[in-house]
Amino acid sequence: MRRVLALLFLGLVTAHAATRPPTLGARLALDGLGSIHACADCHGSQGQGRPHFAYPKLAGLGFSYLFGALRSFADGRRLNGIMTPIARGLTLKEMRAVATYYASSRPRPPHPVRRGDRFRLARGRRYYEHGDMGDRLIGCARCHGRRGRGMGMRFPWIAGQTEAYVKEQLRSFRAGARRGPGLGLMRDAARPLDAHQIDDIALYVSVLGARPPLSIPANNAVMPPIVPRRTFVPPRRDAIPHTAFGAAVRRGRAIFDHTDRYAHPYIGNALSCSDCHMGEGREAEAGPMWAAVALFPRSYRGRITTLAARVQAAFVQSENGRAPPLDGPVLTDLLAYVHWMSRGEVIGAHAPGRGYPPVTEPKSGADAARGAGLYVQRCAVCHGDRGEGSRYNDRFVFPPVWGPLSFGRRASLAQTSVLAAFLKSTMPYTDPGTLTSGAAYDLAAFLEARPRPP
Ligand code: HEC
Ligand code: HEC
Ligand code: HEC
Ligand code: HEC
Structure with missing residues (x-):
């Protein structure tokens, strides 16, 4: 009885689907319209694309992206011999309809690999x-x-x-x-x-996303060196030994890179050490940790200071938090990490590449208003219009540069000259070295005047 009912029900559903007229989006995608080819000829009926041609998958891209892409083909921001004429032949309503159609298909996992x-x-x-x-x-x-x-x-x-x-x-x-x-x-x-x-x-x-998941060697011997020559080159990341010391190094690296996650009780903002010490603290002229290992103990804010005490100070000043205890796991693991990466560096030497190369202040001084304009042009796309950074799944992808979760006024970075030097050598992230000294100072003056923790 139950089976009969189920069959009846199925019959009803299919009959219903067969009689319902296809939507405008489905018609465009599957049959085309007038002189416009069916999108499915190239992109597939489920938006799966054509693996061996440059015909992209549309499944998974989402409505706004698909609609935006069609509009950019139509208005010439994106030019393509095939898609530009197709998009120009569509009205906005048709674009919306076909984008809606493809936005509802889920991507299939790709084929496994050779x-x-x-x-x-x-x-x-x-x-x-x-x-x-x-x-x-x-x-x-x-x-x-x-x-x-x-x-x-x-x-x-x-x-x-x-x-x-x-x-x-x-x-x-x-x-x-x-x-x-x-x-x-x-x-x-x-x-x-x-x-x-x-x-x-x-x-x-x-x-990416293939099933079964790929088994890919986690690391490999063919990576190019990652730091310009002439300065010290830290050991490769895959050279961390598989010993108890190595385990501490790995934990220290995790703390350095995700301070909010692994040293949460000691920090008061959202910044990780690696947000200011680039490349996980390995990069020359961007606050490298190996240079600190070579030069400490040394004079810091008027006192001879050990490296451990300097790291404690970083938690208080840059992280707006409190110092982890000297013999506790956080400090021990962090020191294991920075000492490991400094193997082979000459102790007490000049350590070229240390800190952020100083920038001379322009004679005319810094102008925060000019800095505000530069910020909108070159920084806001990642750090947000209100300096709030960008988050994804509750983690910062781009860190906040002002406001309660950014660095406070006690931080080394809050000094104009240090901030200008930092910006000139590291920002914009994908295009560093393109700010003039004047621009770096203007931006520093602007950022300093923004609200931030005491
Ligand atoms: C003759 C093959 C062909 C047909 C038919 C076709 N496309 Fe395309 N489509 C392409 C190619 C090739 C590209 C890649 C363009 C590029 O390199 O910028 C593309 C790109 C796109 C993109 C951008 C995808 C991305 O990932 O950025 C969208 C959206 C798109 N097509 C939608 C459509 C829609 C909707 C239709 C039907 C109205 C359609 N296409 C018909 C070949 C085709
Ligand atoms: C700073 C952020 C950022 C990084 C880093 C980045 N992308 Fe993108 N990517 C974007 C944005 C934004 C778009 C959309 C561009 C558009 O719509 O014009 C995009 C678009 C793309 C597209 C086109 C998608 C399509 O369907 O047409 C590809 C492919 C792509 N990225 C691959 C990569 C690869 C590979 C890398 C690493 C080498 C990378 N991206 C790094 C932000 C980024
Ligand atoms: C907001 C940015 C910022 C954050 C976050 C930050 N630092 Fe720093 N750090 C700096 C600046 C700026 C200097 C000063 C560099 C100089 O004087 O040239 C510095 C200096 C140091 C030094 C001394 C380096 C030297 O060469 O003298 C150490 C060690 C250090 N930081 C460790 C850390 C650790 C560990 C963390 C995470 C717990 C951290 N920092 C977080 C900005 C930051
Ligand atoms: C392409 C994205 C991108 C752009 C554009 C960009 N940044 Fe950044 N910025 C980052 C990332 C990523 C970090 C953290 C570095 C890391 O995690 O390796 C960062 C870190 C910072 C920091 C230190 C950490 C903090 O949050 O205070 C400051 C200050 C900063 N950026 C200012 C700027 C300024 C000023 C500009 C414009 C000249 C700019 N950035 C442009 C991505 C960007």
């Missing part, structure tokens, strides 16, 4: 997740998420996107040919990439 690609994949993953600080390559994961599912309306889902398409887009962003609603973020992110990196990253992105 075995021989494991090294390329390992490299691709490394760039994807961590970038490469020496080359100023920002990890893709920072904006697209570790699993490539994008975030919010601005950062598209790229996991499982077709390899050929990803390659083509990275080249076109790098060349500045694809502009669009993304405000140049991708152009900056793609600029440092060379052809090999593009190949490796595109391969990795195309299989």
Whole structure:
């Protein structure tokens, strides 16, 4: 009886579906309209794309992104021999309809990988997740998420996107040919990439999310060095030993990189050590920790100070918190990390690359109003119009630069000259070294005048 009912019900449902007229979006996608080809010919009926052509997956991209992409093809911000004429043939209503249609399809997991690609994949993953600080390559994961599912309306889902398409887009962003609603973020992110990196990253992105999950070697022997020569080069990250000391080093690195998560009781803002000491404290001229190991104990705010006491001071001043105890796990692990990365550095030497290279103040002085204008142009896209930073899943992707969760007035960074030096050498994140000394001072004056903790 139950089966008969179920069959009857199924019959009703299919009959209903068959009689309901397809929506405008479905008609456009599946049959086309007038001279416009069916989108499905190239993108598939479920938006699955064509793996061997540069025909992208549309599933997973979401309504606003799809609609925005069609509009940019139509108004010329994004030019493509195939899509530009198609988009120009659509009315806004049709764009909305077909974007709605594809926004409802979920992406399928991509095919698993050929075995021989494991090294390329390992490299691709490394760039994807961590970038490469020496080359100023920002990890893709920072904006697209570790699993490539994008975030919010601005950062598209790229996991499982077709390899050929990803390659083509990275080249076109790098060349500045694809502009669009993304405000140049991708152009900056793609600029440092060379052809090999593009190949490796595109391969990795195309299989991101595959089932069964990939088994990729976590690290590899083929990474280029990450710090400019002439300055000290810390040991590679995969050289951390598998010993009790190594375990402390790994914990210390985690604290340095995610201070809010692993040293929560001792901090009063949202900043991690690595937000100001770039590249996990490894990068020359960006507050490297190996230089501190070489030079401490030394005079600091009028007293000869040990490195441990200097790290305690960082918690009080830069983290707006309180000092972790000298013999406790937080300080011990942090010191293990910075000592490990300094192996081979000459103790007591001059340590070229230390701190942030000083910047001379322009004769005309700093102008906070000019700084405000520069901030809107060059910084707000990541740090927010109100300096609040950007969060994803409750974690900061871009840290706040003023307000209650930023650094306080006691921090070293709150001194104009130090802040100007920091900005000139590290910001904008994807394009550092492009601020003039004057601009760095103007921005520093602007940031200093913003509200922040005492
Ligand atoms: C003849 C093949 C073809 C047809 C038909 C086609 N497209 Fe495309 N589509 C492409 C190609 C190729 C690209 C990549 C363009 C580029 O490189 O910028 C693309 C890109 C797109 C993008 C941008 C995707 C992204 O990830 O940024 C959207 C959205 C899109 N198409 C929607 C549509 C819709 C809607 C239709 C039907 C009205 C359609 N396309 C019909 C080939 C096609
Ligand atoms: C600073 C943030 C940021 C970083 C880092 C970043 N992206 Fe993007 N990405 C974006 C934004 C924003 C867009 C949307 C651009 C647009 O709509 O014009 C985008 C778009 C893309 C697209 C086009 C998606 C599509 O469907 O057409 C691809 C592919 C892509 N990114 C890959 C990467 C890869 C690979 C990396 C790492 C090398 C990377 N991105 C790093 C912000 C970023
Ligand atoms: C808001 C930015 C900021 C944060 C967050 C921050 N620091 Fe610093 N730190 C600085 C600045 C600026 C200096 C001064 C560099 C100089 O004087 O050239 C500095 C100096 C140091 C020094 C001395 C370096 C030297 O070469 O003399 C150590 C050690 C240090 N910080 C450790 C840490 C640790 C550990 C954390 C996390 C618990 C941390 N810092 C968090 C900005 C920051
Ligand atoms: C592409 C995104 C991006 C842009 C654009 C950018 N930053 Fe940053 N900024 C970052 C990231 C990411 C960090 C943290 C570094 C890390 O985690 O490795 C940071 C850190 C900072 C910090 C130290 C930490 C804090 O929150 O106080 C300051 C100050 C700062 N940026 C100011 C600026 C200024 C001023 C500009 C404009 C000239 C700018 N940034 C442009 C991404 C960006």
